[in-house]
Amino acid sequence: MKVIVIGAGASGVVAAINYKRHHLSDDVLIIEHLDKPLKKILATGNGKCNLGNAKIDFSRFNNPEFAKEIIADYDYKTLFDSVSIQTKLIDEYAYPVSESAVSVREALLNECRKLGIKINVEEQFENYEVNAQIKVITNKNTLVCDKLIISGGLCSSPKLGSDGSVLKIIEKHGYKINEPKAGLSPLYTIEKTKLIDGIRVKAKVSIIENGRKVHEELGEVLFKDHGLSGIVIFNAMSIIARKPDLKHKIVLDLLPDFSESFLTDYRKNHSFNEFLQAFINPKISSYLKERFTKENLIFESIKNLEFNFDKSYGFDFSQVSVGGISVEEINENMMSKRENNVYFIGELLDIDGPCGGYNLTWAFASALRIK
């Protein structure tokens, strides 16, 4: 048997390792168009690789039922122990003990070498044909295999390899595809924020979708020249990207640790400037004064600062793409329902989660389904 895996990213490399472990005599070849495998892994978790999460909340994936079915039996500790990587938790977030994504990359590549998995780099996957066997067409070769495992990611951070080229090929094969949108990225707001560019605040962030609150999360917000950033905003961007046709507002509670009645009482006993001085970063106070002018409006905005969503910062700034191949197109072993022995894994599928190890969890768990 010959197996070809498209894409030497997180899911492709783990799928190759797992398949080869179950079928030692089969030939496994990975085709990667960049000059090196696993480039994106190096950028994950700010170079530390947040490879898992001990408290996955499945409702935070889109298509949560399908994600749960695939991930339920997955354990990152078992996978990483098997390639000699020990993990630790920082809160619920799992990292290698070395706190280095380089260790994760080297461990996976060492395992490929040990198992005799070949990786062809600088080779672009261009198409495939399914007959009795599967013909794989690249810019350099026409190859034949018995099973084809397709990863390749979607469109986020294209410099790290995922440039959308694989999805275009899949589209030609008639699969139902939900158009990829940039998730986990900063976002532009209609309202200008230049005055507070670079300021960080702890805030409760709510997303209002067509007038209805659909999500609330506490975290650090970073004001940009013309919009918002920070992990909570990245997560908000993914939720917004899942319903691109609806109107979205982002509302910040700038003082989540203080109740409205406490703040009202404090205000009564102090001048308005003293009140602002007591609770609000001076640059944010200047911004609020300029934007709302009247004291009552400024006061109201502190726990209810509204921004109208304009657009995402785009794929170059995005950590994960929302959309991809519909999960209706595959079975629980990641095999296509249309084409025998063709499998899809990782971000290429219409599953995405928030920051915090969710997306690597999906990439690895989906890869391990193919035995």
Ligand SMILES: Cc1cc2nc3c(=O)[nH]c(=O)nc-3n(C[C@H](O)[C@H](O)[C@H](O)COP(=O)(O)OP(=O)(O)OC[C@H]3O[C@@H](n4cnc5c(N)ncnc54)[C@H](O)[C@@H]3O)c2cc1C
């Ligand atoms: C900056 C950044 C930080 C992140 N941090 C985290 C984190 O800490 N924790 C977490 O869980 N998730 C994180 N993510 C998300 C996570 O990295 C991805 O969800 C995950 O890598 C997806 O795995 P994948 O194998 O599906 O795709 P990818 O990792 O994108 O791999 C796809 C591979 O296919 C190759 N390829 C694409 N097209 C072709 C083609 N036509 N021919 C040949 N090869 C091709 C690409 O070059 C690439 O190597 C981060 C993402 C980014 C960009």
